[in-house]
Amino acid sequence: MSQVADSKGSRAETASAKRQRLMISAAQVVHQQGVERTTIADIARAADVPVGNVYYYYKTKDDLVAAALTEHARQLGLLTDRLDQLPDPRERLKGLVAAWVSQGDLAAQYGCPTGTLAAELDKRAEGGLDVAAGKVIRLLLDWVERQFRDLGQPDPDGLALTLVGAYQGMSLLTNALRDPTVMTREGDRLIAWLDSLPAR
Amino acid sequence: MSQVADSKGSRAETASAKRQRLMISAAQVVHQQGVERTTIADIARAADVPVGNVYYYYKTKDDLVAAALTEHARQLGLLTDRLDQLPDPRERLKGLVAAWVSQGDLAAQYGCPTGTLAAELDKRAEGGLDVAAGKVIRLLLDWVERQFRDLGQPDPDGLALTLVGAYQGMSLLTNALRDPTVMTREGDRLIAWLDSLPAR
Amino acid sequence: MSQVADSKGSRAETASAKRQRLMISAAQVVHQQGVERTTIADIARAADVPVGNVYYYYKTKDDLVAAALTEHARQLGLLTDRLDQLPDPRERLKGLVAAWVSQGDLAAQYGCPTGTLAAELDKRAEGGLDVAAGKVIRLLLDWVERQFRDLGQPDPDGLALTLVGAYQGMSLLTNALRDPTVMTREGDRLIAWLDSLPAR
Amino acid sequence: MSQVADSKGSRAETASAKRQRLMISAAQVVHQQGVERTTIADIARAADVPVGNVYYYYKTKDDLVAAALTEHARQLGLLTDRLDQLPDPRERLKGLVAAWVSQGDLAAQYGCPTGTLAAELDKRAEGGLDVAAGKVIRLLLDWVERQFRDLGQPDPDGLALTLVGAYQGMSLLTNALRDPTVMTREGDRLIAWLDSLPAR
DNA sequence: CATGAATGAGAGTTCATTCAT
């Protein structure tokens, strides 16, 4: 089986490889430049794919943006999978906050990838991309809510909103103020808050 | 006296009136559509000004965006001036939250005007508009910090970040999830939090 | 009569003063920037006349360019009048060359005012300004030809072409090469040439 | 062989062919209309290329002007290469003058392509196109200087300035006066002058 | 499948000219 794959892959690369490279590049470039300021050519260049070839994998620019959202969801899944290894839900949530803060460099410069994308996509009615962005955020909310529920907290739904909202807010402020310490200060506060919650 | 004013105003309007109309329209349209998806023609139409004439008042599109920021700062100033009438700083802060929630309709649809603008402008280095957006947010932060200080709270700076961050976060989530109740639920939580703070 | 003029001029300036200022400014600014890159606003600013007021004196931009040509003709007249004081036609011609070279600073930076203007206006068929530019150059040619005739030279017409052509050529080269010494070197050569011509 | 070429060329043409067509058209149209009065659409039409496609080959209008300069330099090179076949440097110079005069039709209507271009570009500081124009003129000067040196003349540099300056001057006068005979008359004079120079 | 090239619909901006007081 691998022989067949190799025989194909030795010269031409698999189609899915290009698709994936485009998806990852779309996620990165759109995160840094925003949807409107990103051209197809930007993404093509970042993915090292000829411009004319992009359309083979993604019919429209919106398809590429949707792919960027999918990629963000995938990366979120990787993170939560890793955190799910931890036995204690409180530790999982603290791990999430720690991850946010540690990613600080990029997030401090360009904000939360999903959040800024959602904010930009919300400003357009057509295409339904706004809804897609909401779904990714919902994934995060659901996971967080599950942890609060496991912790035995009342109103896990509301707590999830609070925690994720705090993350979005501190990301935005870090950016707007161009002050990375906002991220760490608010991160510490969230950790302390999580610690202060009674068990069960 | 007003007759004289009217007789003048019936045909021609003061130059600053048009400037102001453009500024307000810029603030509104940019809030709803975002900077990149807003054309000069959009703003001109909203202000009922011929496209070519816009440039008499604002040399570039960026100038118009800066004007939109100024307008948001002005509206923030109106709000805080009104709240400053209240004797108790805690009531002022609760009034702020109430204002946020009550504005819900618009904010729920398009997010916090300054916050979403800041997020979009952060993605471009040139022009310094990103810094300008930060300054408007700083105005809000400073006012909030002052209230916490008047309340005798320790770390008023940090508390301001938390409150404003929560506002930005809940605005974004309200939008992304297309769920206006997020705004009210989080608003209630913030009110309760403010009430729970010890005096002095 | 002068009283009336004064009574008018004491507060408001005479209309012709503004006209003249516009004419002079047009000549200067057009010399430096070229016709196409000069806006009415540029000339108005240089003449310290409100933009809207320019059209009182000059109905179109072309009228202003025509005025610039007239101004150049006037300045040429001043020069030749001065040179006409000299008794010897050879000295008059040498004085002309000396004047060209001494004006070097400006001409080296922007070329011969009339020549560059003629070159630019030649590229458009409409308006007849090209012909007007030719007439100014013809004024110079005629004066030079008269000197050669007074000198008793055969073919004074051809000699005039040669001398004026040399001036235009050296102005252009000085500019194109950004080398002011071209002007002085060629000027010296022309002086020597004039000296070498036999009298009568 | 040509059949194969034709079968390829019948539909698609080589990319460089379009580039070249644009370059040649730019040179022609700019020569006739001047830089400022030439629009990208003018050049596109002359080259039979859709407007939007021009930018695939030349990023800006200035790039197109630069290409026009290059084209003029190329045509100058073709001319001097041809003249270089002649054994006698004096004949080469006379051939150059003859070429100038014979081109008279076009040059009489629009002036020396490089000279008028240089004059127009000199009026703008930005972009460095002015310097580029100077370089093309320098090419001509250098070639002429070489001929004078081969002729054993003292000060070949100065003689080159004189000859090329005379060419620029007579081109300009021919235009300004709308009198093609200026070209021929001055051309004859230059030929006579070259003949009068002592050998060695 | 791959790819350079093509296309055309706007977008921002400038500016000569005109208007209204």
Next chain:
DNA sequence: GATGAATGAACTCTCATTCAT
């Protein structure tokens, strides 16, 4: 006459999308 403001046509440039090989 004087003046700030108004107007609209034109221009340069961008870019998502499609085409032809």
